[in-house]
Amino acid sequence: MGKKYRTSYQIPFYESDINHHVKLPHILSIALQIASDQSVELGLGDERIFKDYNLVWVVSEHEVIIDRLPQFNEIVEIETEPLSYNRYFCYREFRIYDKKGEKMMTIFSTFVLMDYDTRKVHEVPEDLIAPYESEKIRKILRGPKYRALEKAAETLYHVRYFDLDVNGHVNNSRYLEWMYDVLDFTFLKTHIPQKINLKYVKEIQYGNDIASRWEQDGLITKHEITSNGQLNAQAITQWEEV
Amino acid sequence: MGKKYRTSYQIPFYESDINHHVKLPHILSIALQIASDQSVELGLGDERIFKDYNLVWVVSEHEVIIDRLPQFNEIVEIETEPLSYNRYFCYREFRIYDKKGEKMMTIFSTFVLMDYDTRKVHEVPEDLIAPYESEKIRKILRGPKYRALEKAAETLYHVRYFDLDVNGHVNNSRYLEWMYDVLDFTFLKTHIPQKINLKYVKEIQYGNDIASRWEQDGLITKHEITSNGQLNAQAITQWEEV
Structure with missing residues (x-):
């Protein structure tokens, strides 16, 4: 409207x-x-x-x-x-x-x-x-519940110079790159997302290493980006075979 | 013309x-x-x-x-x-x-x-x-001589899923990202390149780690990207303080 x-x-x-x-x-x-x-x-x-x-x-x-x-x-x-x-x-x-x-x-x-x-x-x-x-409106429209990952696998990434944007912190688009990148290459070649819920929790500064953590259950992947023990972003993706 | x-x-x-x-x-x-x-x-x-x-x-x-x-x-x-x-x-x-x-x-x-x-x-x-x-024309127009680096520092990078383009190998633009990223953060914040010579030698496939090697002499940096002991790209950059 x-x-x-x-x-x-x-x-x-x-x-x-x-x-x-x-x-x-x-x-x-x-x-x-x-x-x-x-x-x-x-x-x-x-x-x-x-x-x-x-x-x-x-x-x-x-x-x-x-x-x-x-x-x-x-x-x-x-x-x-x-x-x-x-x-x-x-x-x-x-x-x-x-x-x-x-x-x-x-x-x-x-x-x-x-x-x-x-x-x-x-x-x-x-x-x-x-x-x-x-x-x-008065209502607060909420996304899904992102539960904390319990038995997540984890890959570390170093924040790079070109990850930063004009605001001096990591550009929004990088989080999803880190979330994708941990998944199996063959899986990525043969699946596309149907639905992604992605929540930004806390900005990331230069000089930090981040962890891209994930759990996969068939066609559902759940993700967390963390740094220094703090949660930076969460996502849930539903995939479809192509 | x-x-x-x-x-x-x-x-x-x-x-x-x-x-x-x-x-x-x-x-x-x-x-x-x-x-x-x-x-x-x-x-x-x-x-x-x-x-x-x-x-x-x-x-x-x-x-x-x-x-x-x-x-x-x-x-x-x-x-x-x-x-x-x-x-x-x-x-x-x-x-x-x-x-x-x-x-x-x-x-x-x-x-x-x-x-x-x-x-x-x-x-x-x-x-x-x-x-x-x-x-x-009959003439071959050549770039500068890129001499092999002798006492280079080196940082390793893993090739990521989104580094690949539709050709299935690492996109051209990534080489320069890796070359930049090894330099000192304060140097990058206070300098811009005046001149860059960049030569692509050999394409990089997924699954390889690459080394971004560099030597710095004041306002001149020299770069090599290598993987599996092979040379993939070379560059010489002349910087200027801003």
Whole structure:
């Protein structure tokens, strides 16, 4: 019910995997870019809200539903719509369509506004959110319960220079890369995700090693990213054989 | 003197570094994408030359000259021109301009055509190269001498699932990431490259660990990527303090 924003996008070579599918972390990056483009169009770009409110947008959770993955060279239409918000959370959907207009993917994302100095979540200012025309709701929309992993396998990764983005911490897209990378190569070649729930808990700074922990039960994988004994992100993925 | 092709490009958030500069490996990926876009426009896309000639384009060397690095959100113009070719090598330039028309970067790249089955370099077919209108030359244009490193430091990297591209081997852009990543964090924060010579020697497959080896002498760094005792890539970078 909010203002929609739409753009087309061609899947580039360097972001396509060995199965000629788009790399999923890249799709999440593109989605965030498009949300940001809409904000700029509404006169509410990141620089403006930082200057006027001392706030920054942070994504806290994604639910990704995949009917078909975009392929190398394919031109897709990506639509985003800020659906609703409550006191602290803003909910936005992304929909990816093929050229026939068939829906390929839906991403339902939860955003919060963080105070740049205190690093704490800030209430959503009414004048900041009004131009998006999304619905004010009272309800808090929650993702699934991510239970702590009990008998997880674990692989260590060192945070690299290019993992960091302009905010100086690890870019959102890396978490999903680390989660994928621990899985068996043959499994990754023969399966694609149907549904991913991914929750960002705590940002990661440079200089840390992280652990990518996982449990697999058939077509369900559960993931945790941890560093220094702290939880940074959690995910549950349901896979499908291709 | 060849047919020029030009496009504009906005530097995205997720490919910008902590200094708000574009990540250089990304610029190399974009350049290759644009070369490929030009080929498609000329009716000589990768699929066509694979089907009709059993050949694939491979980049063998880059010389990158940087006056100023594109910044996060900046819209740049990227022009490419296939300059010349000889029996085996095709030379192409990329030029990046800011919105005032000032040149920011030049990339001079050497391409070869590889036979898909034999994995050997193939002579450039005249009918394939003619539409680019580049100059036929007899001379082989060589990059610098990359001497073997003698007292190099070394860091090991494991090849990850998402390092692979649609060809099933490590994407070109990763080599430069590994070369950067070994350098001191404070050095990377306070320096940008002025000139990079980068030579691809041998492709890397999944399952290998690679070594990123380097020597630093003030503002010059020299790099080697090796795996299984074989040389995969070499580079020389000249840095400038910012």
